[in-house]
Amino acid sequence: MKNIASRFLHALSLASLVVASLGIVGVAGAAEEALPSLSYDQTGERLLKVDSHQLFQSINGGETWREIPLPEEGKEGRVVTAAVPATAEKALYIAGPSIGVQRSTDHGESWHEVDEGLPSQDVIAFTVHRNQPETLYAVVVDDGLYQSEDAGKSWKKMDSGPTQTIRRLLHSDMEGSMQTGWLYAVSDDAVRLSMDCFCGWRPTGELDAGRVYDVAYDLDDPERVYVTTDQGLWRSDNGGQEWQRVNGDGTEKVALTLAPAGTLYALDRDGELMRSEDQGQTWTIADA
Amino acid sequence: MHNRWTLVTTWFLLSATGQAVAGGGPPSSDTTLLEDGEKIYQQYCASCHGIEGEGMPNWERQNAQGELPAPPHGPEGHTWKHSDAMLYRIVSEGWRDPWNKTERLTMPAFKEILTPAETRDVVNYLKTLWTPEQRRHQAEESEGAPFPAQSE
Numbered sequence: 001m002k003n004i005a006s007r008f009l010h011a012l013s014l015a016s017l018v019v020a021s022l023g024i025v026g027v028a029g030a031a032e033e034a035l036p037s038l039s040y041d042q043t044g045e046r047l048l049k050v051d052s053h054q055l056f057q058s059i060n061g062g063e064t065w066r067e068i069p070l071p072e073e074g075k076e077g078r079v080v081t082a083a084v085p086a087t088a089e090k091a092l093y094i095a096g097p098s099i100g101v102q103r104s105t106d107h108g109e110s111w112h113e114v115d116e117g118l119p120s121q122d123v124i125a126f127t128v129h130r131n132q133p134e135t136l137y138a139v140v141v142d143d144g145l146y147q148s149e150d151a152g153k154s155w156k157k158m159d160s161g162p163t164q165t166i167r168r169l170l171h172s173d174m175e176g177s178m179q180t181g182w183l184y185a186v187s188d189d190a191v192r193l194s195m196d197c198f199c200g201w202r203p204t205g206e207l208d209a210g211r212v213y214d215v216a217y218d219l220d221d222p223e224r225v226y227v228t229t230d231q232g233l234w235r236s237d238n239g240g241q242e243w244q245r246v247n248g249d250g251t252e253k254v255a256l257t258l259a260p261a262g263t264l265y266a267l268d269r270d271g272e273l274m275r276s277e278d279q280g281q282t283w284t285i286a287d288a
Numbered sequence: 289m290h291n292r293w294t295l296v297t298t299w300f301l302l303s304a305t306g307q308a309v310a311g312g313g314p315p316s317s318d319t320t321l322l323e324d325g326e327k328i329y330q331q332y333c334a335s336c337h338g339i340e341g342e343g344m345p346n347w348e349r350q351n352a353q354g355e356l357p358a359p360p361h362g363p364e365g366h367t368w369k370h371s372d373a374m375l376y377r378i379v380s381e382g383w384r385d386p387w388n389k390t391e392r393l394t395m396p397a398f399k400e401i402l403t404p405a406e407t408r409d410v411v412n413y414l415k416t417l418w419t420p421e422q423r424r425h426q427a428e429e430s431e432g433a434p435f436p437a438q439s440e
Contacts, residue, residue, distance in 0.1 A: 156425075158369070176386030178374060197374070199366035200348055200356065202387075241354070241387055 034078055035213065036271040037168070038255040041084035041092075042219070047257070048082040048092075051271035055082055055094065055108065062265065062273040062286030068092075068108035073099055081126050081168070085133030086219075091151065093136070095126030101138055101152055114152025119143055125169040129196075130181055137183065139166045145183075145198070159198040164189055168214050171196065174222035174239050184215045184225070184240070191215050191227050193240055204240030214256040216264070226280060228253040228266060233280045246280040325413025328406055332398060337361055341417045354389040361414050368415075368422035371433035375411045380404075404439035411435075 036051040047058045049065065053076075056065040070079060080096040092108065095101045100121030102111040115121055115138070122141040129135035134151040144160040164187035173181045179197040184204075188211050192201045210230025218224040225236045227243065232250060234243040253266035253274065264276040265286070273286040330339065336358035337343055343360030350356055359365045367375065382397030398407065415423055 156428075176384075178370070178378065178383060197366075198369050200359070202348075202350060202356065239386070 034080075035254045035269065036267045037081045037214075038257045038265060038267050038273075039081065039083055040257045040259050040265070042086045042260060043084060043090075047259075047265060047273070048084070049267065049271065049273070050079050050082050050094075051267070053079060055079060058273075061263070061275065064287070070094065070108065071099070071102060071111040080124060083126060083128045085128045086130055087133045091133070093126065093128065093152075095123045095138060097122045097124060097141065099123075101126060101136065103152060114148075115155070117148070117153070117155035118146055125166045125185070127169040127171050127183070130171045130173040132180070137169055137171065139169060139185075141165075145169075159194070161185065162187065162192050162201040164192075170215055170217070172217050172222050172225075172239075174217070176239075182239070184217075186212055186215050186227075188212060191240060205236065205242040207234060207243050209234060209245075213254045216256040216258045218258055218262060219260050220262070226256060226258070226264065228256045233266075235280065248276075248280050249283050251283065321409050322413050322416060324406070325409035325411070326416075328402065328410040329413050332401065333410065341365075341414070350387065354387040355385050355394050358395075362417045363419050363422060368418045368426045370429065371426070372411065372430040372435045373433035375414070376407055376435050376439060379407050379411060404436070408435050408439040 034052075036049060039048045040046075041048055044057075045059065047062055049056045049058070053070070055068045055070055057068055058065045076098075078096045079094050079099060081094070083093045085091055090105050092104045093101060094111070098121055100113055100115035100118060100123050103114045104111045115123070118138060118140055120140055120143070123138045124141045125139040127137050129137070132149075134149060136148040136152055138146045138148075138155070139161060140146060143157075145158050145166075146155040147158045148155045162185060166185045166187055168186035170184040171181055172184060177195040177197070178199065179195055181196050183194050183196055185192045185194070185201065190207060191204045191212055193204055194201045207227065207229065209232070213228045215225060215227045217226070223237060223239045225240050226246075227234050227236075227240075230252075231245075233246040233248050233253065235246050236243050251274065252268055254269050255267040257265050259265065262277075262279070264280050266274045266276075266283070268274065274283040275286045276283045338360065341361035343365060344357035347357040347359045359367070361367045370378070378395060379402070380397065380399040382393040383395040385394040388394050402410070415426065418426065
């Protein structure tokens with residue numbers, strides 16, 4: 001009898017493990033959901049949107065969008081982000097799992113891989129230095145954070161990154177860094193911050209707001225930072241040391257960016273663009 | 289605590305990888321400089337960063353004052369990620385963590401206490417605490433950001 005009970009308990013524990021494993025996979029799968037992303041190109045004064053394996057640009061604040069052709073493999077892979085250096089440089093970068101980092105200087109007519117120095121093309125987050133057009137940062141899944149100082153010709157591993165998976169990465173020229181600026185890393189649970197000399201990740205202020213989606217900062221006042229979460233938009237006036245909730249309209253925003261004039265843009269889960277001219281207090285549908 | 293033989297061995301390892309810390313001088317003078325650097329470290333740095341460079345407990349977490357405690361200088365820390373120029377500047381001028389809620393510097397400035405050569409010596413001593421790969425990385429970082437000329 002005791003033996004039967006023991007076998008039953010053993011089987012039960014195995015079944016529990018299987019269920020638990022499926023649960024973990026499920027959570028991981030959900031976390032891999034392809035959310036749209038948004039960025040602002042200061043040089044070209046345009047919005048860049050990545051949504052459903054397509055890349056779009058808008059030069060009129062989101063009223064109309066024009067598709068930028070992606071490389072063939074980009075249509076199969078998952079482009080997670082597009083970024084442009086904040087200078088007169090005409091480079092446009094895209095990055096994502098299985099496509100690595102690619103660069104175009106002819107508005108997407110042709111793309112060139114610039115990830116030969118990376119250990120794999122499974123790039124899950126990418127950003128460009130705020131002031132140095134040739135300095136790029138890429139997060140390689142299950143590996144760490146790499147930096148290139150020559151526009152992707154060569155890469156060097158700088159850090160293993162925080163233990164939580166980085167979904168979004170953003171470089172800021174906020175003062176106070178030992179080096180040239182800071183990197184914000186968005187994971188599902190929090191926004192973390194490191195000086196760009198990679199001397200340690202620190203959590204930003206307490207943000208008990210469910211899943212965190214994206215971060216953006218005011219280009220004219222880098223200490224003003226916004227983060228969008230399951231529970232709405234939050235703002236910090238000191239680089240993320242403390243967050244205060246912004247009383248917005250309650251719509252879910254999964255991507256966020258700021259134009260130099262202070263206009264805040266966001267995307268909902270379906271890629272619909274919203275715009276706010278009052279620091280996130282009120283929002284309008286951009287193409288309405 | 290490093291003894292003379294440890295420093296001599298480290299110097300040879302540094303030289304073998306093309307990263308002699310005070311290039312040009314004979315081994316004995318370099319070893320002396322590293323010993324000088326260690327003495328300075330033990331006198332001025334060890335109280336916060338640890339006798340063995342182990343750093344303060346919980347150095348990766350902000351304390352109640354909003355500061356990050358003194359980090360370790362060994363392989364587990366991040367000192368090796370900084371160029372010679374930056375390490376020299378931090379030792380000399382100190383550094384204030386922008387999240388520091390107090391008025392004081394997070395890392396005190398030593399330019400009134402240490403000469404430029406002593407500052408360089410103590411930075412070079414820190415290199416003996418790193419792995420060869422970390423020394424290589426730091427040497428590359430320092431190519432465009434070497435020690436200031438006045439420290440030579």
